[in-house]
Amino acid sequence: MATADAIRAADALRIMGIPCTVSPMQTLKLEDLRNVLIRQEETIIFSLIERAQWKINQIIYAPGAFPLPDFSGSFSDYLLYETEKVHARVRRYTAPDEEPFFSDLPLPILDALDFPRQIVPNAINVNGLITELYREQILPVICQEGDDQNYGSSAVCDVACLQALSKRIHYGKFIAEAKFQADRPTYTTLIKARDSEGLLALLTNAEVEQRLLRRVEAKAATYGQEIDPARRTQSCKIEPAAIAGLYRRWVIPLTKQVEVDYLLLRLEWE
Amino acid sequence: MATADAIRAADALRIMGIPCTVSPMQTLKLEDLRNVLIRQEETIIFSLIERAQWKINQIIYAPGAFPLPDFSGSFSDYLLYETEKVHARVRRYTAPDEEPFFSDLPLPILDALDFPRQIVPNAINVNGLITELYREQILPVICQEGDDQNYGSSAVCDVACLQALSKRIHYGKFIAEAKFQADRPTYTTLIKARDSEGLLALLTNAEVEQRLLRRVEAKAATYGQEIDPARRTQSCKIEPAAIAGLYRRWVIPLTKQVEVDYLLLRLEWE
Numbered sequence: 225m226a227t228a229d230a231i232r233a234a235d236a237l238r239i240m241g242i243p244c245t246v247s248p249m250q251t252l253k254l255e256d257l258r259n260v261l262i263r264q265e266e267t268i269i270f271s272l273i274e275r276a277q278w279k280i281n282q283i284i285y286a287p288g289a290f291p292l293p294d295f296s297g298s299f300s301d302y303l304l305y306e307t308e309k310v311h312a313r314v315r316r317y318t319a320p321d322e323e324p325f326f327s328d329l330p331l332p333i334l335d336a337l338d339f340p341r342q343i344v345p346n347a348i349n350v351n352g353l354i355t356e357l358y359r360e361q362i363l364p365v366i367c368q369e370g371d372d373q374n375y376g377s378s379a380v381c382d383v384a385c386l387q388a389l390s391k392r393i394h395y396g397k398f399i400a401e402a403k404f405q406a407d408r409p410t411y412t413t414l415i416k417a418r419d420s421e422g423l424l425a426l427l428t429n430a431e432v433e434q435r436l437l438r439r440v441e442a443k444a445a446t447y448g449q450e451i452d453p454a455r456r457t458q459s460c461k462i463e464p465a466a467i468a469g470l471y472r473r474w475v476i477p478l479t480k481q482v483e484v485d486y487l488l489l490r491l492e493w494e
Numbered sequence: 495m496a497t498a499d500a501i502r503a504a505d506a507l508r509i510m511g512i513p514c515t516v517s518p519m520q521t522l523k524l525e526d527l528r529n530v531l532i533r534q535e536e537t538i539i540f541s542l543i544e545r546a547q548w549k550i551n552q553i554i555y556a557p558g559a560f561p562l563p564d565f566s567g568s569f570s571d572y573l574l575y576e577t578e579k580v581h582a583r584v585r586r587y588t589a590p591d592e593e594p595f596f597s598d599l600p601l602p603i604l605d606a607l608d609f610p611r612q613i614v615p616n617a618i619n620v621n622g623l624i625t626e627l628y629r630e631q632i633l634p635v636i637c638q639e640g641d642d643q644n645y646g647s648s649a650v651c652d653v654a655c656l657q658a659l660s661k662r663i664h665y666g667k668f669i670a671e672a673k674f675q676a677d678r679p680t681y682t683t684l685i686k687a688r689d690s691e692g693l694l695a696l697l698t699n700a701e702v703e704q705r706l707l708r709r710v711e712a713k714a715a716t717y718g719q720e721i722d723p724a725r726r727t728q729s730c731k732i733e734p735a736a737i738a739g740l741y742r743r744w745v746i747p748l749t750k751q752v753e754v755d756y757l758l759l760r761l762e763w764e
Contacts, residue, residue: 314649
Protein backbone atom coordinates (compact mmCIF):
# COMPACT_ATOMS: atom_id res chain seq x y z
CA MET A 225 0.00 0.00 0.00
CA ALA A 226 1.54 3.31 -1.10
CA THR A 227 0.55 5.13 2.06
CA ALA A 228 1.71 8.60 1.04
CA ASP A 229 -0.19 8.41 -2.26
CA ALA A 230 -3.23 7.05 -0.48
CA ILE A 231 -3.20 9.92 1.97
CA ARG A 232 -2.87 12.46 -0.86
CA ALA A 233 -5.75 10.83 -2.71
CA ALA A 234 -7.83 10.67 0.45
CA ASP A 235 -7.23 14.37 1.05
CA ALA A 236 -8.23 15.18 -2.52
CA LEU A 237 -11.46 13.19 -2.11
CA ARG A 238 -12.21 14.85 1.21
CA ILE A 239 -11.89 18.27 -0.42
CA MET A 240 -14.51 17.11 -2.95
CA GLY A 241 -16.78 16.17 -0.05
CA ILE A 242 -16.16 12.45 -0.47
CA PRO A 243 -15.17 10.90 2.84
CA CYS A 244 -12.11 8.76 2.71
CA THR A 245 -10.00 7.28 5.42
CA VAL A 246 -6.63 5.67 4.99
CA SER A 247 -7.08 3.10 7.72
CA PRO A 248 -6.18 -0.45 6.65
CA MET A 249 -8.60 -2.19 4.30
CA GLN A 250 -10.94 -4.64 5.97
CA THR A 251 -10.99 -8.22 4.79
CA LEU A 252 -14.27 -8.84 2.98
CA LYS A 253 -15.96 -12.23 3.09
CA LEU A 254 -17.80 -13.14 -0.08
CA GLU A 255 -20.38 -15.10 1.92
CA ASP A 256 -21.35 -11.99 3.96
CA LEU A 257 -21.60 -9.88 0.80
CA ARG A 258 -23.77 -12.49 -0.92
CA ASN A 259 -26.19 -12.34 2.00
CA VAL A 260 -26.51 -8.58 1.47
CA LEU A 261 -27.19 -9.10 -2.24
CA ILE A 262 -29.76 -11.79 -1.43
CA ARG A 263 -31.59 -9.44 0.95
CA GLN A 264 -31.48 -6.68 -1.67
CA GLU A 265 -33.48 -8.95 -3.99
CA GLU A 266 -36.47 -8.48 -1.70
CA THR A 267 -36.09 -4.71 -1.80
CA ILE A 268 -35.89 -4.75 -5.60
CA ILE A 269 -38.80 -7.15 -6.06
CA PHE A 270 -41.03 -5.32 -3.56
CA SER A 271 -40.31 -2.01 -5.29
CA LEU A 272 -41.08 -3.49 -8.73
CA ILE A 273 -44.34 -4.98 -7.44
CA GLU A 274 -45.27 -1.58 -6.04
CA ARG A 275 -44.54 0.17 -9.35
CA ALA A 276 -46.48 -2.52 -11.24
CA GLN A 277 -49.77 -1.46 -9.65
CA TRP A 278 -49.72 1.71 -11.79
CA LYS A 279 -49.79 1.95 -15.56
CA ILE A 280 -46.64 2.90 -17.41
CA ASN A 281 -47.68 6.61 -17.52
CA GLN A 282 -45.16 7.53 -20.20
CA ILE A 283 -45.80 11.24 -19.77
CA ILE A 284 -43.80 11.28 -16.52
CA TYR A 285 -40.66 10.29 -18.48
CA ALA A 286 -41.05 12.97 -21.16
CA PRO A 287 -38.73 15.96 -20.56
CA GLY A 288 -40.70 19.19 -20.53
CA ALA A 289 -44.13 17.56 -20.28
CA PHE A 290 -44.70 19.21 -16.88
CA PRO A 291 -43.90 22.86 -16.11
CA LEU A 292 -41.16 22.29 -13.51
CA PRO A 293 -39.31 25.39 -12.32
CA ASP A 294 -35.60 25.49 -13.25
CA PHE A 295 -35.70 21.90 -14.42
CA SER A 296 -35.74 20.70 -17.99
CA GLY A 297 -36.01 16.97 -17.32
CA SER A 298 -39.03 14.76 -16.82
CA PHE A 299 -41.43 14.64 -13.87
CA SER A 300 -39.94 11.34 -12.70
CA ASP A 301 -36.41 12.78 -12.96
CA TYR A 302 -37.52 15.82 -10.98
CA LEU A 303 -38.87 13.74 -8.10
CA LEU A 304 -35.69 11.64 -8.06
CA TYR A 305 -33.51 14.77 -8.10
CA GLU A 306 -35.42 16.47 -5.30
CA THR A 307 -35.39 13.26 -3.24
CA GLU A 308 -31.64 12.89 -3.79
CA LYS A 309 -31.13 16.47 -2.60
CA VAL A 310 -32.90 15.58 0.67
CA HIS A 311 -30.95 12.34 1.03
CA ALA A 312 -27.64 14.04 0.18
CA ARG A 313 -28.19 16.52 3.01
CA VAL A 314 -28.53 13.62 5.46
CA ARG A 315 -25.27 12.17 4.04
CA ARG A 316 -26.66 9.21 2.06
CA TYR A 317 -23.98 9.54 -0.60
CA THR A 318 -21.10 9.58 1.84
CA ALA A 319 -21.78 5.84 2.30
CA PRO A 320 -19.50 3.77 0.06
CA ASP A 321 -22.44 1.60 -1.05
CA GLU A 322 -24.57 4.50 -2.35
CA GLU A 323 -24.22 6.30 -5.66
CA PRO A 324 -26.42 9.26 -6.63
CA PHE A 325 -28.15 9.68 -10.00
CA PHE A 326 -27.50 13.43 -10.03
CA SER A 327 -24.13 15.11 -9.55
CA ASP A 328 -25.04 18.65 -8.44
CA LEU A 329 -26.28 17.71 -4.99
CA PRO A 330 -25.99 19.75 -1.79
CA LEU A 331 -23.30 18.95 0.78
CA PRO A 332 -24.31 16.93 3.84
CA ILE A 333 -25.54 18.89 6.84
CA LEU A 334 -24.24 16.13 9.13
CA ASP A 335 -20.65 15.02 9.61
CA ALA A 336 -19.79 11.92 7.61
CA LEU A 337 -19.86 8.65 9.53
CA ASP A 338 -16.54 6.86 9.81
CA PHE A 339 -17.26 3.93 7.50
CA PRO A 340 -14.94 0.92 7.66
CA ARG A 341 -12.55 0.95 4.70
CA GLN A 342 -13.81 -1.96 2.61
CA ILE A 343 -13.26 -0.79 -0.96
CA VAL A 344 -10.77 1.60 -2.54
CA PRO A 345 -11.83 5.14 -3.48
CA ASN A 346 -13.42 5.22 -6.92
CA ALA A 347 -15.82 7.29 -9.00
CA ILE A 348 -17.59 4.38 -10.69
CA ASN A 349 -21.22 5.27 -11.22
CA VAL A 350 -23.40 3.51 -13.82
CA ASN A 351 -26.65 5.18 -12.80
CA GLY A 352 -27.07 6.66 -16.28
CA LEU A 353 -27.20 3.13 -17.67
CA ILE A 354 -29.49 2.01 -14.86
CA THR A 355 -32.00 4.78 -15.64
CA GLU A 356 -31.99 3.80 -19.32
CA LEU A 357 -32.37 0.12 -18.48
CA TYR A 358 -35.20 0.84 -16.05
CA ARG A 359 -37.18 3.01 -18.45
CA GLU A 360 -36.63 0.96 -21.60
CA GLN A 361 -36.38 -2.61 -20.40
CA ILE A 362 -37.93 -2.95 -16.96
CA LEU A 363 -41.01 -0.68 -17.02
CA PRO A 364 -42.48 -2.27 -20.18
CA VAL A 365 -42.11 -5.71 -18.55
CA ILE A 366 -43.73 -4.87 -15.21
CA CYS A 367 -46.34 -2.18 -16.05
CA GLN A 368 -49.49 -2.22 -18.10
CA GLU A 369 -49.49 0.13 -21.07
CA GLY A 370 -51.51 3.31 -20.71
CA ASP A 371 -52.10 6.27 -18.43
CA ASP A 372 -53.99 6.10 -15.13
CA GLN A 373 -53.00 9.63 -13.98
CA ASN A 374 -51.19 8.21 -10.92
CA TYR A 375 -48.12 10.25 -11.81
CA GLY A 376 -46.94 11.10 -8.31
CA SER A 377 -47.41 7.55 -7.02
CA SER A 378 -45.60 6.13 -10.07
CA ALA A 379 -42.69 8.54 -9.69
CA VAL A 380 -42.35 7.80 -5.96
CA CYS A 381 -42.15 4.10 -6.89
CA ASP A 382 -39.58 4.92 -9.59
CA VAL A 383 -37.33 6.50 -6.96
CA ALA A 384 -37.53 3.35 -4.82
CA CYS A 385 -36.90 1.03 -7.81
CA LEU A 386 -33.94 3.05 -9.13
CA GLN A 387 -32.33 3.41 -5.72
CA ALA A 388 -32.70 -0.33 -5.03
CA LEU A 389 -31.27 -1.31 -8.42
CA SER A 390 -28.42 1.19 -8.09
CA LYS A 391 -27.43 -0.06 -4.64
CA ARG A 392 -27.41 -3.66 -5.84
CA ILE A 393 -25.47 -3.03 -9.02
CA HIS A 394 -22.85 -0.83 -7.35
CA TYR A 395 -22.43 -3.48 -4.70
CA GLY A 396 -20.33 -5.12 -7.40
CA LYS A 397 -17.47 -3.01 -6.05
CA PHE A 398 -17.57 -4.93 -2.78
CA ILE A 399 -17.91 -8.28 -4.56
CA ALA A 400 -14.94 -7.44 -6.78
CA GLU A 401 -12.84 -6.40 -3.79
CA ALA A 402 -13.62 -9.66 -1.97
CA LYS A 403 -12.75 -11.72 -5.04
CA PHE A 404 -9.56 -9.72 -5.56
CA GLN A 405 -8.52 -10.26 -1.93
CA ALA A 406 -9.17 -14.01 -2.29
CA ASP A 407 -6.91 -14.41 -5.34
CA ARG A 408 -4.55 -11.46 -5.69
CA PRO A 409 -2.01 -13.09 -8.05
CA THR A 410 -4.47 -14.11 -10.77
CA TYR A 411 -6.45 -10.85 -10.63
CA THR A 412 -3.24 -8.79 -10.60
CA THR A 413 -1.99 -10.49 -13.77
CA LEU A 414 -5.27 -9.85 -15.62
CA ILE A 415 -5.51 -6.26 -14.36
CA LYS A 416 -1.95 -5.48 -15.46
CA ALA A 417 -2.79 -6.91 -18.89
CA ARG A 418 -5.98 -4.72 -18.97
CA ASP A 419 -7.75 -7.98 -19.85
CA SER A 420 -11.43 -7.10 -19.27
CA GLU A 421 -12.65 -10.28 -20.93
CA GLY A 422 -10.40 -12.40 -18.76
CA LEU A 423 -11.57 -10.54 -15.63
CA LEU A 424 -15.20 -11.04 -16.61
CA ALA A 425 -14.60 -14.76 -17.09
CA LEU A 426 -12.78 -15.06 -13.76
CA LEU A 427 -15.54 -13.15 -11.94
CA THR A 428 -18.28 -15.32 -13.39
CA ASN A 429 -19.58 -18.23 -11.36
CA ALA A 430 -22.24 -19.85 -13.54
CA GLU A 431 -23.50 -22.06 -10.74
CA VAL A 432 -24.03 -19.12 -8.37
CA GLU A 433 -25.82 -17.21 -11.15
CA GLN A 434 -28.16 -20.11 -11.91
CA ARG A 435 -29.02 -20.44 -8.23
CA LEU A 436 -29.62 -16.66 -8.06
CA LEU A 437 -31.98 -16.75 -11.06
CA ARG A 438 -33.99 -19.63 -9.59
CA ARG A 439 -34.19 -17.80 -6.28
CA VAL A 440 -35.26 -14.50 -7.86
CA GLU A 441 -37.98 -16.26 -9.85
CA ALA A 442 -39.20 -18.02 -6.69
CA LYS A 443 -39.21 -14.73 -4.79
CA ALA A 444 -41.11 -12.90 -7.53
CA ALA A 445 -43.67 -15.74 -7.59
CA THR A 446 -44.08 -15.71 -3.81
CA TYR A 447 -44.01 -11.99 -3.09
CA GLY A 448 -46.08 -11.13 -6.15
CA GLN A 449 -48.88 -13.56 -5.48
CA GLU A 450 -52.38 -12.45 -4.63
CA ILE A 451 -53.37 -13.71 -1.19
CA ASP A 452 -56.90 -14.30 -0.12
CA PRO A 453 -57.50 -17.26 2.19
CA ALA A 454 -61.19 -17.07 1.22
CA ARG A 455 -60.52 -17.49 -2.52
CA ARG A 456 -57.75 -19.56 -4.06
CA THR A 457 -56.21 -17.53 -6.86
CA GLN A 458 -53.08 -18.20 -8.85
CA SER A 459 -52.56 -14.72 -10.24
CA CYS A 460 -49.30 -12.85 -9.74
CA LYS A 461 -48.68 -9.10 -9.82
CA ILE A 462 -45.49 -9.51 -11.83
CA GLU A 463 -44.36 -12.30 -14.17
CA PRO A 464 -41.76 -14.34 -12.20
CA ALA A 465 -39.87 -15.61 -15.25
CA ALA A 466 -39.72 -12.06 -16.63
CA ILE A 467 -38.21 -10.75 -13.38
CA ALA A 468 -35.57 -13.50 -13.47
CA GLY A 469 -35.03 -12.53 -17.13
CA LEU A 470 -34.38 -8.90 -16.14
CA TYR A 471 -31.78 -10.09 -13.65
CA ARG A 472 -30.18 -12.40 -16.22
CA ARG A 473 -30.08 -9.86 -19.04
CA TRP A 474 -29.44 -6.61 -17.18
CA VAL A 475 -28.86 -6.67 -13.44
CA ILE A 476 -26.15 -9.36 -13.40
CA PRO A 477 -24.26 -8.05 -16.45
CA LEU A 478 -24.29 -4.45 -15.15
CA THR A 479 -23.09 -5.62 -11.73
CA LYS A 480 -20.24 -7.45 -13.45
CA GLN A 481 -19.42 -4.35 -15.47
CA VAL A 482 -19.04 -2.47 -12.18
CA GLU A 483 -16.84 -5.30 -10.89
CA VAL A 484 -14.54 -5.13 -13.93
CA ASP A 485 -14.39 -1.30 -13.80
CA TYR A 486 -13.47 -1.52 -10.13
CA LEU A 487 -10.76 -4.12 -10.68
CA LEU A 488 -9.21 -2.09 -13.51
CA LEU A 489 -8.44 0.71 -11.05
CA ARG A 490 -7.73 -1.54 -8.08
CA LEU A 491 -3.94 -1.70 -8.46
CA GLU A 492 -3.62 2.08 -8.17
CA TRP A 493 -4.17 1.49 -4.46
CA GLU A 494 -1.75 -1.40 -3.93
CA MET B 495 -77.29 19.81 -1.38
CA ALA B 496 -77.05 23.46 -0.35
CA THR B 497 -75.28 24.51 -3.54
CA ALA B 498 -74.61 28.15 -2.58
CA ASP B 499 -73.01 27.12 0.73
CA ALA B 500 -71.01 24.43 -1.01
CA ILE B 501 -69.67 26.92 -3.52
CA ARG B 502 -68.72 29.34 -0.74
CA ALA B 503 -66.94 26.57 1.16
CA ALA B 504 -65.24 25.38 -1.99
CA ASP B 505 -63.98 28.89 -2.64
CA ALA B 506 -62.68 29.14 0.91
CA LEU B 507 -60.83 25.84 0.53
CA ARG B 508 -59.37 26.88 -2.81
CA ILE B 509 -58.01 30.04 -1.22
CA MET B 510 -56.28 27.80 1.34
CA GLY B 511 -54.75 25.85 -1.53
CA ILE B 512 -57.08 22.89 -1.06
CA PRO B 513 -58.70 21.93 -4.33
CA CYS B 514 -62.45 21.58 -4.18
CA THR B 515 -64.98 21.30 -6.90
CA VAL B 516 -68.70 21.48 -6.47
CA SER B 517 -69.51 19.00 -9.18
CA PRO B 518 -71.99 16.34 -8.11
CA MET B 519 -70.70 13.68 -5.73
CA GLN B 520 -69.79 10.41 -7.38
CA THR B 521 -71.45 7.25 -6.19
CA LEU B 522 -68.89 5.13 -4.36
CA LYS B 523 -69.05 1.35 -4.44
CA LEU B 524 -67.86 -0.31 -1.25
CA GLU B 525 -66.55 -3.28 -3.23
CA ASP B 526 -64.18 -1.04 -5.28
CA LEU B 527 -62.95 0.70 -2.14
CA ARG B 528 -62.32 -2.60 -0.39
CA ASN B 529 -60.11 -3.67 -3.30
CA VAL B 530 -58.05 -0.51 -2.79
CA LEU B 531 -57.69 -1.28 0.92
CA ILE B 532 -56.73 -4.87 0.14
CA ARG B 533 -53.99 -3.71 -2.25
CA GLN B 534 -52.77 -1.21 0.37
CA GLU B 535 -52.11 -4.16 2.70
CA GLU B 536 -49.25 -5.21 0.41
CA THR B 537 -47.77 -1.71 0.50
CA ILE B 538 -47.97 -1.62 4.29
CA ILE B 539 -46.56 -5.13 4.77
CA PHE B 540 -43.73 -4.62 2.26
CA SER B 541 -42.75 -1.36 3.97
CA LEU B 542 -42.80 -2.99 7.42
CA ILE B 543 -40.65 -5.89 6.15
CA GLU B 544 -38.20 -3.37 4.74
CA ARG B 545 -38.01 -1.45 8.03
CA ALA B 546 -37.61 -4.73 9.94
CA GLN B 547 -34.21 -5.40 8.36
CA TRP B 548 -32.71 -2.59 10.48
CA LYS B 549 -32.54 -2.38 14.24
CA ILE B 550 -34.86 -0.03 16.08
CA ASN B 551 -32.14 2.72 16.17
CA GLN B 552 -33.91 4.77 18.87
CA ILE B 553 -31.56 7.72 18.41
CA ILE B 554 -33.30 8.68 15.15
CA TYR B 555 -36.53 9.33 17.11
CA ALA B 556 -34.90 11.52 19.76
CA PRO B 557 -35.49 15.24 19.15
CA GLY B 558 -32.20 17.14 19.11
CA ALA B 559 -29.97 14.04 18.86
CA PHE B 560 -28.69 15.20 15.45
CA PRO B 561 -27.63 18.79 14.67
CA LEU B 562 -30.32 19.59 12.07
CA PRO B 563 -30.46 23.19 10.86
CA ASP B 564 -33.67 25.07 11.78
CA PHE B 565 -35.29 21.86 12.95
CA SER B 566 -35.83 20.83 16.55
CA GLY B 567 -37.38 17.42 15.90
CA SER B 568 -35.80 14.03 15.42
CA PHE B 569 -33.76 12.76 12.48
CA SER B 570 -36.66 10.57 11.32
CA ASP B 571 -39.05 13.54 11.57
CA TYR B 572 -36.63 15.65 9.56
CA LEU B 573 -36.45 13.17 6.70
CA LEU B 574 -40.23 12.87 6.67
CA TYR B 575 -40.65 16.65 6.69
CA GLU B 576 -38.15 17.20 3.88
CA THR B 577 -39.73 14.39 1.84
CA GLU B 578 -43.18 15.87 2.39
CA LYS B 579 -41.94 19.25 1.16
CA VAL B 580 -40.80 17.60 -2.08
CA HIS B 581 -44.07 15.69 -2.43
CA ALA B 582 -46.15 18.78 -1.60
CA ARG B 583 -44.50 20.68 -4.45
CA VAL B 584 -45.58 17.96 -6.89
CA ARG B 585 -49.14 18.26 -5.46
CA ARG B 586 -49.34 15.01 -3.47
CA TYR B 587 -51.52 16.60 -0.81
CA THR B 588 -54.03 18.00 -3.25
CA ALA B 589 -55.23 14.39 -3.69
CA PRO B 590 -58.22 13.69 -1.46
CA ASP B 591 -56.70 10.39 -0.32
CA GLU B 592 -53.43 11.92 0.95
CA GLU B 593 -52.87 13.69 4.26
CA PRO B 594 -49.51 15.24 5.23
CA PHE B 595 -47.80 14.76 8.60
CA PHE B 596 -46.58 18.37 8.61
CA SER B 597 -48.71 21.45 8.10
CA ASP B 598 -46.23 24.12 6.99
CA LEU B 599 -45.57 22.68 3.54
CA PRO B 600 -44.86 24.58 0.33
CA LEU B 601 -47.59 25.16 -2.24
CA PRO B 602 -47.68 22.89 -5.29
CA ILE B 603 -45.65 23.99 -8.31
CA LEU B 604 -48.13 22.18 -10.57
CA ASP B 605 -51.81 22.93 -11.05
CA ALA B 606 -54.06 20.65 -9.04
CA LEU B 607 -55.56 17.74 -10.95
CA ASP B 608 -59.32 17.76 -11.24
CA PHE B 609 -60.10 14.88 -8.91
CA PRO B 610 -63.58 13.34 -9.08
CA ARG B 611 -65.67 14.53 -6.15
CA GLN B 612 -65.96 11.39 -4.03
CA ILE B 613 -65.88 12.72 -0.47
CA VAL B 614 -66.93 16.01 1.09
CA PRO B 615 -64.30 18.61 2.03
CA ASN B 616 -62.86 17.93 5.47
CA ALA B 617 -59.77 18.62 7.55
CA ILE B 618 -59.61 15.23 9.26
CA ASN B 619 -56.00 14.26 9.81
CA VAL B 620 -54.95 11.68 12.43
CA ASN B 621 -51.29 11.56 11.41
CA GLY B 622 -50.21 12.69 14.88
CA LEU B 623 -51.79 9.54 16.30
CA ILE B 624 -50.32 7.43 13.48
CA THR B 625 -46.78 8.65 14.27
CA GLU B 626 -47.28 7.83 17.96
CA LEU B 627 -48.70 4.41 17.12
CA TYR B 628 -45.87 3.67 14.69
CA ARG B 629 -43.10 4.64 17.10
CA GLU B 630 -44.57 3.13 20.24
CA GLN B 631 -46.52 0.10 19.07
CA ILE B 632 -45.31 -0.96 15.63
CA LEU B 633 -41.52 -0.46 15.69
CA PRO B 634 -40.98 -2.54 18.87
CA VAL B 635 -42.96 -5.38 17.25
CA ILE B 636 -41.14 -5.45 13.92
CA CYS B 637 -37.57 -4.35 14.76
CA GLN B 638 -34.81 -5.87 16.81
CA GLU B 639 -33.67 -3.80 19.76
CA GLY B 640 -30.37 -1.99 19.38
CA ASP B 641 -28.44 0.30 17.10
CA ASP B 642 -26.86 -0.77 13.81
CA GLN B 643 -26.04 2.78 12.62
CA ASN B 644 -28.30 2.41 9.57
CA TYR B 645 -30.00 5.68 10.44
CA GLY B 646 -30.65 6.96 6.95
CA SER B 647 -31.94 3.63 5.68
CA SER B 648 -34.20 3.27 8.71
CA ALA B 649 -35.60 6.78 8.33
CA VAL B 650 -36.26 6.26 4.60
CA CYS B 651 -38.22 3.13 5.55
CA ASP B 652 -40.06 5.10 8.24
CA VAL B 653 -41.28 7.55 5.60
CA ALA B 654 -42.63 4.68 3.48
CA CYS B 655 -44.30 2.98 6.47
CA LEU B 656 -45.91 6.16 7.77
CA GLN B 657 -47.16 7.24 4.35
CA ALA B 658 -48.63 3.78 3.69
CA LEU B 659 -50.35 3.63 7.08
CA SER B 660 -51.66 7.18 6.71
CA LYS B 661 -53.12 6.54 3.29
CA ARG B 662 -54.87 3.39 4.50
CA ILE B 663 -56.27 4.91 7.66
CA HIS B 664 -57.51 8.10 5.98
CA TYR B 665 -59.15 5.95 3.33
CA GLY B 666 -61.78 5.54 6.03
CA LYS B 667 -63.29 8.77 4.66
CA PHE B 668 -64.12 7.03 1.39
CA ILE B 669 -65.42 3.93 3.18
CA ALA B 670 -67.63 6.11 5.39
CA GLU B 671 -68.97 8.01 2.38
CA ALA B 672 -69.85 4.77 0.58
CA LYS B 673 -71.61 3.38 3.65
CA PHE B 674 -73.45 6.68 4.15
CA GLN B 675 -74.61 6.68 0.53
CA ALA B 676 -75.84 3.10 0.91
CA ASP B 677 -78.03 3.86 3.93
CA ARG B 678 -78.67 7.59 4.24
CA PRO B 679 -81.68 7.40 6.60
CA THR B 680 -80.05 5.34 9.34
CA TYR B 681 -76.75 7.24 9.21
CA THR B 682 -78.56 10.59 9.14
CA THR B 683 -80.47 9.73 12.33
CA LEU B 684 -77.30 8.73 14.18
CA ILE B 685 -75.35 11.74 12.91
CA LYS B 686 -78.11 14.16 13.99
CA ALA B 687 -78.06 12.52 17.44
CA ARG B 688 -74.22 12.90 17.51
CA ASP B 689 -74.23 9.19 18.41
CA SER B 690 -70.59 8.20 17.86
CA GLU B 691 -71.06 4.84 19.55
CA GLY B 692 -74.03 4.06 17.35
CA LEU B 693 -72.11 5.07 14.23
CA LEU B 694 -69.17 2.89 15.24
CA ALA B 695 -71.48 -0.07 15.72
CA LEU B 696 -73.22 0.51 12.40
CA LEU B 697 -69.87 0.84 10.57
CA THR B 698 -68.51 -2.36 12.05
CA ASN B 699 -68.75 -5.55 10.05
CA ALA B 700 -67.21 -8.23 12.25
CA GLU B 701 -67.18 -10.80 9.49
CA VAL B 702 -65.27 -8.50 7.09
CA GLU B 703 -62.80 -7.65 9.86
CA GLN B 704 -62.15 -11.32 10.66
CA ARG B 705 -61.56 -12.03 6.98
CA LEU B 706 -59.20 -9.04 6.78
CA LEU B 707 -57.19 -10.22 9.79
CA ARG B 708 -56.81 -13.72 8.36
CA ARG B 709 -55.76 -12.23 5.03
CA VAL B 710 -53.20 -9.85 6.61
CA GLU B 711 -51.69 -12.70 8.61
CA ALA B 712 -51.46 -14.84 5.46
CA LYS B 713 -49.86 -11.96 3.54
CA ALA B 714 -47.30 -11.27 6.28
CA ALA B 715 -46.43 -14.98 6.37
CA THR B 716 -46.06 -15.18 2.59
CA TYR B 717 -44.34 -11.88 1.84
CA GLY B 718 -42.11 -12.11 4.92
CA GLN B 719 -40.81 -15.60 4.25
CA GLU B 720 -37.21 -16.32 3.39
CA ILE B 721 -36.97 -17.91 -0.04
CA ASP B 722 -34.17 -20.15 -1.13
CA PRO B 723 -35.09 -23.03 -3.41
CA ALA B 724 -31.77 -24.66 -2.44
CA ARG B 725 -32.54 -24.69 1.29
CA ARG B 726 -35.98 -25.12 2.85
CA THR B 727 -36.34 -22.59 5.63
CA GLN B 728 -39.35 -21.66 7.65
CA SER B 729 -38.14 -18.34 9.01
CA CYS B 730 -40.11 -15.15 8.50
CA LYS B 731 -38.85 -11.57 8.56
CA ILE B 732 -41.84 -10.38 10.57
CA GLU B 733 -44.16 -12.25 12.91
CA PRO B 734 -47.43 -12.80 10.95
CA ALA B 735 -49.70 -12.99 14.01
CA ALA B 736 -48.13 -9.80 15.36
CA ILE B 737 -48.82 -7.94 12.11
CA ALA B 738 -52.45 -9.09 12.21
CA GLY B 739 -52.47 -7.95 15.85
CA LEU B 740 -51.28 -4.47 14.83
CA TYR B 741 -54.16 -4.28 12.35
CA ARG B 742 -56.67 -5.49 14.94
CA ARG B 743 -55.53 -3.22 17.75
CA TRP B 744 -54.52 -0.07 15.86
CA VAL B 745 -55.05 0.12 12.11
CA ILE B 746 -58.72 -0.93 12.07
CA PRO B 747 -59.77 1.17 15.12
CA LEU B 748 -58.00 4.28 13.80
CA THR B 749 -59.61 3.82 10.38
CA LYS B 750 -63.00 3.60 12.09
CA GLN B 751 -62.23 6.72 14.10
CA VAL B 752 -61.65 8.54 10.79
CA GLU B 753 -64.94 7.10 9.49
CA VAL B 754 -66.88 8.38 12.51
CA ASP B 755 -65.17 11.80 12.37
CA TYR B 756 -66.08 12.05 8.70
CA LEU B 757 -69.71 11.08 9.24
CA LEU B 758 -70.11 13.62 12.06
CA LEU B 759 -69.42 16.42 9.57
CA ARG B 760 -71.12 14.78 6.60
CA LEU B 761 -74.52 16.46 6.97
CA GLU B 762 -73.00 19.93 6.65
CA TRP B 763 -72.79 19.11 2.95
CA GLU B 764 -76.29 17.76 2.41
